[in-house]
Amino acid sequence: MTRLRFNTAGWLMMAAVLFISVGTLRAQPTPLTNDAGLQLVIDRCGACHGLTLKDRCLTGDCATGRVHAVTPRPWDLVVPWMRALGCTMTDAEQASITGYLMTHYAAHYPVRWEAAGSVAGGWNVVALAPFRGRLFAGIEGNGSVVRLADGPGWTPVLTTPNYTVYGLVPFRDQLYAATNDPAAEIWSSSDGEHWRLKGRLAGEKGIISLGVFKNRLYAGTARAAIYQSTDGINWSPAGRLLPDAGPAYPNWVRFLVPFAGALYAGIEHGGLYRSDDGATWRPDWPADAQPGARGAALFRGALYVGATAGGEIWQRRAGANARWARVFSAQGDHPSGYVASLAVLGDFLYAGVSGRVYRTRDGLQWEEVGHLGPYTIEAMAPFGDRLYAGTALPPNARIYRMSETAPPQGGGDGQ
Ligand code: HEC
Known part of the structure; x- marks a missing residue:
């Protein structure tokens, strides 16, 4: 991030300007x-x-709900x-x-976050994946794939005629990408630079997730249908998670993650399903969990799944008798917690809970390590020794990165 500098002369100028303009204040702040x-x-x-x-009203209308505490x-x-x-x-x-807010109210996290560029024309970053030593991002809003550039920013490598690119999964030496709205397309590239349209799922409006299971590529659609392919070109149905869901498209398969010999599929507004053969599916979601499965990751031999409500994260170990356990809940603190992304870097599992980032070393104890904005953190991925996180900074898709180096304490004056 470009760190803005503000020198003493600037402060004096600003003070003078403000002294003159103080009389024009709109609200009745103290x-x-x-x-x-x-x-x-x-x-x-x-x-x-x-x-x-x-607890003092600093500015604006503090009587309404649209009030933020200076913390x-x-x-x-x-x-x-x-x-x-x-x-x-x-x-x-x-x-x-x-400078003022950082000096008096800086958050001291054990990690350091910085802006890693934005993608103009994109609204959000919904997929992040390393491939052949490069980092790629799938963009919502302009249906593109971008690559982290050698210099600052991101380089477009693929622009599809669709609204969003999901997936970004390596399969048989190629990087695969899938699209949503209006068409369910599958694209691939062997170098990340040159892309080819491999297939299109007839009757589907969009693919929301890709996953690899038993040496096959799987695609989960916007209406909870699963397809599989061995070459990315020819696709055949591999089950419907919600056979009675009807023709609408609100049942997004958010992830396809293999774990302990089964393939797991999570539905945005539904539950979690598993298949041992890649064709037949059964529900596998704790009865006391709220519906809505979103982020997923494997960490220390367990599967973690984030929910779309209550900021809940559930853990399941391998083994026939293993049960789901709720290991995190943002209820109380942030009741609308939406766990859009989970990713592993080094010794930690990281979770994007609405606009905040939490992490755990043992799966049970969690600490907040970042706050990127009010929007959900739609994708996270490790690349090199850093964690990348995608969200929105209107009007653009925005990517931040984190390194496990603590920022210097006390010097948070914006310089
Ligand atoms: C043009 C309108 C506008 C102005 C001016 C504005 N905000 Fe906001 N602010 C918003 C909106 C919209 C949101 C997101 C919705 C919400 O949380 O209310 C928001 C959210 C926030 C949040 C919560 C963000 C988070 O990360 O959770 C904070 C804190 C905040 N504003 C502080 C400020 C401060 C400090 C200023 C002055 C520099 C400011 N706002 C000026 C519109 C505004």
């Missing part, structure tokens, strides 16, 4: 100090919602959000607002 950065926060942030500081947060990530949402500020003002 200024807490004369700090120029704080004054800017008061001036700008109240245009859309209230901010409270130590330790990665404000260097939150402020770009607010600007993207229409909060007027110049680069210097952004540096001043961020």
